[in-house]
Amino acid sequence: MQIRDYLIRRLMILPILLIGVSLIVFTLSRVGGSPVGIYLSHEMTPDEVAEIEERFGLDQPLPMQYLAWAGGVLRGDLGWSGVSVAPVTQVFPDKLAATMELSVAAAIVAVTLGIGLGTFAGARRDRLPDHLTRIFSVSGASMPVFWFGILLLIVFWVYLGWFPTGRSDATVYASIAHPTGLYTVDSLMAGNLAAFWDAIWHLVLPAITLGFGTTAIITRMMRSSLVEELGEDYVEAARAKGLPERLVMKRHARRNALIPTITVIGLSFGFLLQGTVVVEIIFQWPGLGRWLADAVLRGDQATIMAYVLFTSVLFLTVNLVVDIVYAYLDRRVVLGA
Amino acid sequence: MRKSSTSRAMKIVALFSILVLIAACTGGDTSDSTSPGGTEAPGATEAPGGTEAPGDTEPPDDGGQVSNPDVFVHGADDEATTVDPAQVESGEGGETIITQVYERLIEISPEGPDLVPGLAAEVPTDDNGLISEDGLTFTFPIREGVVFHDGTDLTADDVKYSWDRVLTMDLPEGNAGLLADIVASSEVVDDFTFAVTLQRPSASFLNSVVTASVASIVSQDAVEANGGVAAGEVNQFMTANAVGTGPYELTTWNRGENFQLSVFEDYWGEPANVDVRIDIVPDPDVRILGLRAGDYDMIEVDPSLVPDLEGAEGIVIYAGEYLLEPIHIGFNYRFEDGSLPPEDTIGPEFFLDPRIRQAFNYTFNYQAFIDGALGGLGAPIPHYFPQGMLGFSEDYPVYEQDLAMAEQLFRDAGVWDEGFTVSVIAEGGNLFETAALVLRDSMAQLNPAFDIRVLALAEAQFDEAHASDPVPYALWVKNSDPFADPDALMQAYIHPDGEWGEVHGMRDAYQDPDTIASIIEEAGTELDVDTRVALYAELAPMLFEDPMWVIAGNETALNAHRSWVEGFIMNPLWPRPGVKFALFDK
Numbered sequence: 006m007q008i009r010d011y012l013i014r015r016l017m018i019l020p021i022l023l024i025g026v027s028l029i030v031f032t033l034s035r036v037g038g039s040p041v042g043i044y045l046s047h048e049m050t051p052d053e054v055a056e057i058e059e060r061f062g063l064d065q066p067l068p069m070q071y072l073a074w075a076g077g078v079l080r081g082d083l084g085w086s087g088v089s090v091a092p093v094t095q096v097f098p099d100k101l102a103a104t105m106e107l108s109v110a111a112a113i114v115a116v117t118l119g120i121g122l123g124t125f126a127g128a129r130r131d132r133l134p135d136h137l138t139r140i141f142s143v144s145g146a147s148m149p150v151f152w153f154g155i156l157l158l159i160v161f162w163v164y165l166g167w168f169p170t171g172r173s174d175a176t177v178y179a180s181i182a183h184p185t186g187l188y189t190v191d192s193l194m195a196g197n198l199a200a201f202w203d204a205i206w207h208l209v210l211p212a213i214t215l216g217f218g219t220t221a222i223i224t225r226m227m228r229s230s231l232v233e234e235l236g237e238d239y240v241e242a243a244r245a246k247g248l249p250e251r252l253v254m255k256r257h258a259r260r261n262a263l264i265p266t267i268t269v270i271g272l273s274f275g276f277l278l279q280g281t282v283v284v285e286i287i288f289q290w291p292g293l294g295r296w297l298a299d300a301v302l303r304g305d306q307a308t309i310m311a312y313v314l315f316t317s318v319l320f321l322t323v324n325l326v327v328d329i330v331y332a333y334l335d336r337r338v339v340l341g342a
Numbered sequence: 343m344r345k346s347s348t349s350r351a352m353k354i355v356a357l358f359s360i361l362v363l364i365a366a367c368t369g370g371d372t373s374d375s376t377s378p379g380g381t382e383a384p385g386a387t388e389a390p391g392g393t394e395a396p397g398d399t400e401p402p403d404d405g406g407q408v409s410n411p412d413v414f415v416h417g418a419d420d421e422a423t424t425v426d427p428a429q430v431e432s433g434e435g436g437e438t439i440i441t442q443v444y445e446r447l448i449e450i451s452p453e454g455p456d457l458v459p460g461l462a463a464e465v466p467t468d469d470n471g472l473i474s475e476d477g478l479t480f481t482f483p484i485r486e487g488v489v490f491h492d493g494t495d496l497t498a499d500d501v502k503y504s505w506d507r508v509l510t511m512d513l514p515e516g517n518a519g520l521l522a523d524i525v526a527s528s529e530v531v532d533d534f535t536f537a538v539t540l541q542r543p544s545a546s547f548l549n550s551v552v553t554a555s556v557a558s559i560v561s562q563d564a565v566e567a568n569g570g571v572a573a574g575e576v577n578q579f580m581t582a583n584a585v586g587t588g589p590y591e592l593t594t595w596n597r598g599e600n601f602q603l604s605v606f607e608d609y610w611g612e613p614a615n616v617d618v619r620i621d622i623v624p625d626p627d628v629r630i631l632g633l634r635a636g637d638y639d640m641i642e643v644d645p646s647l648v649p650d651l652e653g654a655e656g657i658v659i660y661a662g663e664y665l666l667e668p669i670h671i672g673f674n675y676r677f678e679d680g681s682l683p684p685e686d687t688i689g690p691e692f693f694l695d696p697r698i699r700q701a702f703n704y705t706f707n708y709q710a711f712i713d714g715a716l717g718g719l720g721a722p723i724p725h726y727f728p729q730g731m732l733g734f735s736e737d738y739p740v741y742e743q744d745l746a747m748a749e750q751l752f753r754d755a756g757v758w759d760e761g762f763t764v765s766v767i768a769e770g771g772n773l774f775e776t777a778a779l780v781l782r783d784s785m786a787q788l789n790p791a792f793d794i795r796v797l798a799l800a801e802a803q804f805d806e807a808h809a810s811d812p813v814p815y816a817l818w819v820k821n822s823d824p825f826a827d828p829d830a831l832m833q834a835y836i837h838p839d840g841e842w843g844e845v846h847g848m849r850d851a852y853q854d855p856d857t858i859a860s861i862i863e864e865a866g867t868e869l870d871v872d873t874r875v876a877l878y879a880e881l882a883p884m885l886f887e888d889p890m891w892v893i894a895g896n897e898t899a900l901n902a903h904r905s906w907v908e909g910f911i912m913n914p915l916w917p918r919p920g921v922k923f924a925l926f927d928k
Contacts, residue, residue, distance in 0.1 A: 042802025044515065046431045047820045050845060051811035053514035056574070089597045090423050090581065096597060155627060163635040170628065170637070175602055175619055179594065286625055291599045299598070299624075304802040 008332060015325050023317055024075070030313045031071050031306075039063055040306035043087035061085070074310065083314070084307030088299045093311045096296070101315075102186025103172060104292035107215060107284070108277045110208045114216035115223055115277070116270055122220070123227020123266070124259055130232050138224060145221025150280055154214040154287040161210060168210045170289045177203045211288040215280050219273045226269045230262035237261075408906045408928055409636035413617045416923070417629040417641035421598060421622045426580040427558035428508045429516045432823045433667070437555050437917035438620065439601055442924065443491070444558035444586035447482050447501065447536075448548060450826065450915045452925065455732070457548055461485050461496060461559055461587060462536075466548065468869075477543035477869050478526075480552075484534040488610045490561035491584070491591045498536040502528050503562040505538075507571045517556040520830075524551060543867045545874055546827035553826065555917055561585040589614040589924035598622060603923070614924035633657060633902055639928055640903035642919050644773070645717035651902050658910070660901040661719050664729040665914050667821040669777055670835075671706075671766070671892040673699060674816045676847025682816055685795060687763045693816065694851050699889050701751035703741040707784045712895045715776040719898040725885035726822075726836055728896050730914065732871070733828040733878035739886040741893075745788050752789070761791025766817035767807055770798030774819040777894040781817075811845055819894070826915050828878060829866035836885065837862050843890075853888050904928075 034040070044057045058064040062073050077084060083093035126138035161168045172178075173188055181195040189208070192200035234240060235258050243253045281294035293312065300308035409415075422436035423429075427444060430436040447462040457465045462482040466472030472481045488496040505521060505528055512518045526541045540547060551557060560580070565571065568579035584592040589611065590603035603618040621638065623629045630650050632638040634657065643651070643659075651657055673693040682688070693699060712720045723729060724738035752758045766781060768774040775798045782794035797815075799807065808818055825831040834841045838848045838855035840862075849855045858881070865877035899914040901921070908927040912920045 038803055038806055040802075042800075042804075042806040045802070045805035045809055046434065046515065047805055047808060048431065048823055049514065049805065049809045050841065051809055054806070054809040056514035060576075087423075088421070090421070091597055155631075158628070158631050162637070163631050166635060170632065171599065171621070175594070175596075175600060287628060289599070289621070289623060289628065291596070296598065302800060304800060 008329060011332075012325075012329065015328075019321055019325075022321060023314070026317045027075070027310065027314060028071070030310060031074070034304075034306050034309055035067065038304070040087075040304050043303045043305050074307075078314065083311040086300070086308045086311075087305040088296065088303055088308055093307055097311060097315070099183075099186050100291065100293045100296045103188075103290060104278070104281050104285070104294060106187045106189060106204075107208065107211055107281060107290055107292060108274070110212035111214075111216035111219070111277050111280075112270075112274060114212050115219035115273065118216070119220045119223025119270075120227050120263070120266065123224040124231060124254070124262075126224065127228040127231030127235065127262070128254060130235075135228075138228070142221035142224040142228075145217045146225075148217070150214060150218065150283045151287060153217055154211070154284060157210050157214055158287070169207060170210075172204075172207050172290055173200075174203050174207075211284050211290055214288070215277055215284045218280065219277055222273060222276075223266060223270060227262060227266045230265050231258055234258040234262045407636070408904075409639075411616075411928060413619050414640075414907075414923055414926055414928055415638050416618065416620045416919075417623040417632055417638040418620050418919070419624055419626070419629065419642045421624075422595075422601075423515075424576075424581045425584045425592060425595070426516075426577060427504075427555050427560065428511045428518070429513050429576060429581060430555055431515055431517060432555070433918060435918075438919060439584065439592060439603075440555045440558055440586075441917045441922060442590045442603055442618070443584040443588040443592050444555075444560065445588050446553055446557050446559065447484075448552050450549075450553050450913065452911045452913055452922070454913070455549070455730075455826070455915060457553070459485070461488060461501070478540050480538045480540070480547065481531070482536045482538070484536055485610065486534055488587050489608050490564065490587050491606060492561050492564045493608075494561055494563045496559065496587055497533045498530040499533075500562045501536045501559055502530050503565070504559045505557065507560070507565065508556055510571050510573050511577070512574060513576065517554065520551055520554055520556055543869060544829070545866060545869055545871075546829040550825060550827040550830045558586060590618060612924075615927040618923045633904065636904060638904075639907055639926075640901065640921070643900050643902045645715065645719045645897065645900065646773075647902075648717050648719065648900070656905045658903050658905050658907070660899075660903070660910070660912060662899045662901070662912050663914050664721065665824065665897045665899050666728045666731060666826070666831075667824045668723055668726070668728050668896040669773055669819065669821045669894045670726075671702075671777060671781060671894060672818045672820070672842075672846065673702075673851070673890065674813050674818075674846055675851040676845075677812045677814070677816065681812065681814055683765045683795070683797075683814075685763055686765055686816060688816060692757075692762070692764075695755050696851075696853060696888050697751045697755040698757070699851075700887075701748045701755065702781075703889050703892050704744045704748035704751065705781075705784045705788050706741070706892050706894065707743050707780055707787075708741070708895060709743065710784075711777055711780045715773050715780070716895060716897055719900060720895045721898075723893055723896045724882055725889050725893060726831065726891065727828065727878065727882060728831075731825075731828050731831070733865075733875055733882075735879060735882070738879075738882040741886070741889070743784070748788055752792075758789065759791075761789060761793070763793040763795065764816050765795040765797050766819060767797045767799055767804060767815045768819040769801050769804045773897075774821070777819045778817075780894070781819075781892070813846070824914070824917075828874075829862070832862045832881075833866065836890065848890055851888075851890065854884070858884060858888075 041054065041058050041063045044061065045054060062070060074084060081094060086093045086096050089096040122138050122141065126135045129135045162170060177200050181192055181197050181200050183191045185191055188204040189201060192204055240253060240258050243257050281292055282298050284290065285292045285295035286298060296308065297312050418435065418438060420435040422439060423434060424436045425439045427440055430440055446460045448457050448465050449460040451458045459465055461484060463485045464470055464472060464483055466480045466482065484496065484498050484501060490496060508518050509522055524540050524544050524547055526539045528536065528538045531537050564585035565577065565580060569577045582595060589606055589609045591606045592601065593604045594602040599622060601620040605614045605617055623632065626647050629638065629641040630647060633641045634654055648659060651659055675693055677690055679689055708722045712718065721729065722740050724740045727734040727738060749758065766778045768778040778796040782796050785792040785794050807814060822831065822835055837843050838852050838859050843849065852858055861877055861881045865874050868874045868877065899912055899920055901912050901919065903910060906928050909925050911925055914920050916922065
C-alpha cells in the first residue's frame with residue numbers, strides 16, 4: 006500500500022479510535038459517581054446541588070452529557086476544570102509546557118549522566134569504580150521517587166538552602182513574556198539571563214529526581230553494552246593497530262554500545278512522563294502530572310477527559326509517525342499489511 | 343585527561359553517598375520536643391476557655407536569617423475555587439484571599455469577638471442611635487476618602503450594589519442565604535449613608551452577617567465593566583479577580599501555584615508592611631520542609647503535623663483559641679427502609695430512639711480522639727456550643743465515655759443482644775475518618791455485636807452523598823461551618839426545621855421539637871445579651887438529654903510560623919486561616 010493511501014486510511018480511523026477511547030474513559034470515570042462532587046461543599050443542600058447540576062449540564066441523561074462534551078471538543082471547548090477553576094483550554098497549554106520542560110530536563114540529566122557513568126563503569130569492569138557505579142544504578146532503579154525527592158529537598162532545600170521548590174521565582178517569572186510556556190526558552194527569547202538561571206535553578210532538583218531512575222537504567226544498559234563491545238574482535242583489531250585506548254573507546258566501542266542504549270533511552274521517555282505525577286507533587290511543579298492527580302482525586306471529569314484525549318491523540322499520532330518512518334527506513338516493511 | 347574524568351565521576355558517586363548518609367541522619371530530630379526554641383508547646387492550652395491569648399506566645403527570636411524580607415510567604419493547604427464574595431462558601435480557600443483584599447462595613451477585632459468599624463465609620467448600637475428603636479433598621483455611616491483598587495471612590499452606592507449583587511446572583515455555592523434570610527430591604531440614604539431594614543429583629547445580624555465574606559464590598563464600576571450582574575450566573579471576571587478596598591491588591595493568581603498580593607498604596611487605614619505570596623502546597627510534608635527551610639513564613643497545620651515541627655529551631659507553633667467548627671457525627675432520622683447500604687441492619691426508627699443517641703454519645707471515646715487524633719490540642723464541647731461562642735458555659739453538661747451507662751441504654755432500647763451493623767461515611771485521610779474509626783473501635787469495645795463500617799470516601803463523593811436528600815447513609819462525620827454567632831449555628835444544626843434539621847428529619851427525632859424551636863427563635867431575635875445567654879442556658883441541658891449528634895471534639899486553632907514573623911495574631915472568628923497578613927511584618 007502506498008504511504009499516501011495508508012496515511013489517509015489511518016487518519017480516517019483516528020476519529021473513530023478517539024471516540025472509542027473517550028467513550029470508555031467517560032463511562033469509567035462515572036463508575037465512582039457524578040462529577041458534580043467537585044463543585045460541592047459539605048454544607049450544600051439538595052436544592053443547591055440541583056442548581057449546580059443544571060449549570061454544568063449534569064442533570065441531563067448520560068448520553069446527552071457525553072454528546073455535550075464531544076460537541077464542545079469539536080468547538081474547541083474542553084469544559085471547565087474544577088481543580089483549576091478555569092476553562093481546560095486555558096489551563097492545559099501551560100501545564101503541558103511545564104511538564105515537557107521538566108521531562109526534557111530530566112531526560113538530559115538521565116542521558117548525559119547515564120551514558121557517562123555507563124561508559125566509566127564499562128571501561129573499568131569489575132574494579133572499584135564499576136562496583137560503586139553499580140551501587141548507584143541499583144539505588145536509582147530501586148529507590149522510590151517520592152522518597153528520593155523528599156531526601157533531596159531535606160538536604161538541598163532545608164539544610165543547605167541551595168535549591169528551591171516550585172517552577173520559578175514569582176517576581177522573575179512575571180518579568181518576562183511567556184510565548185511558549187517553556188520558561189527556559191522564554192527567558193532566552195527575552196534575553197533575560199536572570200530568568201534563565203532562575204528556570205535552571207528551579208529545574209535542578211526535580212529533574213535529578215525524575216531522571217534518577219532512568220539514569221540508572223541507562224547506566225546499566227550502557228555499561229553492559231560497552232563491556233560486550235569491548236570483548237569483540239574489532240576492538241582487539243583496533244588495539245592491535247596501535248590505536249590509543251581513548252580512540253578505541255570513543256570511535257569504536259562506545260559508538261556501537263550506544264545503539265541498544267539509544268533504544269532504551271527512547272522507551273524511557275514514557276517512563277519519565279509517568280514519573281512527573283509524583284515529582285510534580287513533591288516539588289510543587291505546576292505541570293500535567295500534578296494537575297491530573299488532583300483531578301483524579303477530586304473527580305474532575307473535564308480535566309481527566311482532556312488529559313486522556315491529549316494522550317490518546319499523542320499516542321496515536323506517534324504510532325502513525327513511527328509506522329511511516331519505519332516504512333521509509335526499511336522498504337521491506339509493508340504498510341497496512 | 344582520563345584521570346580527570348575518573349576523578350569527576352568519583353566525586354559524583356561520593357556526593358551521592360554523602361547525600362544518602364545525610365538523609366539517614368535527618369529522621370530523628372523532628373520529634374525532639376524538649377527544645378522547642380522558645381515556642382509555645384502544643385498542649386500548653388489548658389482547660390476549655392483557658393487558652394493563652396493570641397499574642398502572648400511570641401518566643402524570642404532565635405536570630406535566624408530572614409528569608410525573602412520583601413515578601414511574606416504563606417503555605418496554604420488548598421486551592422481557592424473563587425475569590426468572588428458572592429460565590430465563595432464558608433471555610434473555602436477563597437476566603438483567605440477575600441479577607442485580605444476586600445473589606446466589610448464592620449469587622450471583628452483582632453483581639454476577640456468585639457466589633458470594630460470597617461468601611462462603616464461607626465458600629466451601629468442602640469446608644470449611638472444607628473439601630474432603630476424597633477431593632478429593625480441599621481444605619482451605617484460610610485467612611486469617606488476610601489478608594490477601591492481600581493481607583494474609584496467608595497460610596498454608599500457601592501455598598502448597596504455589593505449586597506444586591508449577592509442577592510441577585512444567589513449562587514448555590516455562595517452564601518447569599520445569609521443576607522436573604524434576614525435583610526428585608528436596603529437603601530442609599532445619601533452618598534455616605536447606607537441603611538438596612540431587617541425582616542425581624544436579629545441579635546446576630548452584625549456579628550454573623552455584616553462581618554461575613556459574602557457581605558464584602560466590591561467596586562460597582564469594576565463589576566459593571568466586566569460582565570455586570572445576572573441572576574443565577576457566575577461572573578467569571580469576579581471569580582478570578584478582586585477589586586476591593588483592602589490593604590492588599592490581588593495582582594496574580596497562578597492557578598495551582600500561588601496568589602500574589604501587593605500592598606495597596608492608597609489604602610485608607612494603616613498600610614500593610616510587606617507583599618504576600620500564598621503558595622498552594624497540598625502536601626503537608628512539603629509545607630513543613632518549606633517552613634523549616636525558611637522559604638515559608640507561615641503554613642497551615644493540623645494537629646497531626648505538630649510532632650514534625652516540635653523542636654525545630656526558629657519555628658513557632660501557635661495553639662490559640664478553639665475553632666468554631668466542631669467535628670461531629672451525624673445521625674440520619676429520615677431514610678426509607680432499604681435505602682442504606684445492604685450490610686446495614688438498622689431501620690428508620692433506630693435513631694429516633696433518644697436512648698440510642700445517648701448511648702452513642704456515652705460510647706464514643708472522646709479522650710482517645712482528642713489525645714490521639716488531635717494530639718491533645720482540642721477539647722470536648724457541650725451540645726452544641728463551641729468554646730468561645732456567645733452562650734458557651736463550662737457549666738453545661740458534656741458527654742464523657744461511660745460504657746456502663748451506654749450498655750444500660752442499649753439494653754433498654756432492646757438492641758444489646760441482637761447487635762447491629764451500620765455504615766458511617768467520612769472524607770478519607772483526615773480527622774473525620776479518624777473520628778469514624780474511634781467510633782467503630784469504641785462500639786466494638788462496648789459490644790462486639792455492634793459493627794460500625796467505616797467508609798472513607800473521596801471529598802467529592804462525600805459531598806455528593808451528604809448533599810443527597812435523603813442521605814443514603816445513617817451516619818456521617820464532618821465539621822460544622824464556622825459561625826461567629828450561636829444563632830446561625832443553632833438555625834443550621836439544632837433547629838428541628840432548620841437547614842439540616844429539615845434534611846435530616848430532626849423534628850421527628852426530638853422529644854419536644856416545638857420548645858427547642860421556640861427557644862432558638864427567641865434567642866435569635868433577643869437583643870439583650872444577658873437574656874440571650876439565659877435562653878441558651880435553658881437550651882443546653884435539653885440538647886444534652888436529646889442529642890442530635892455525637893460531638894467528637896473541638897480543635898484548637900493552630901498555626902506554625904517562623905519566629906521572625908512580627909505582630910503575629912490569630913483570631914478563629916476570621917475566615918481561614920484566621921489571620922490578616924496586613925498586621926504582620928518580618
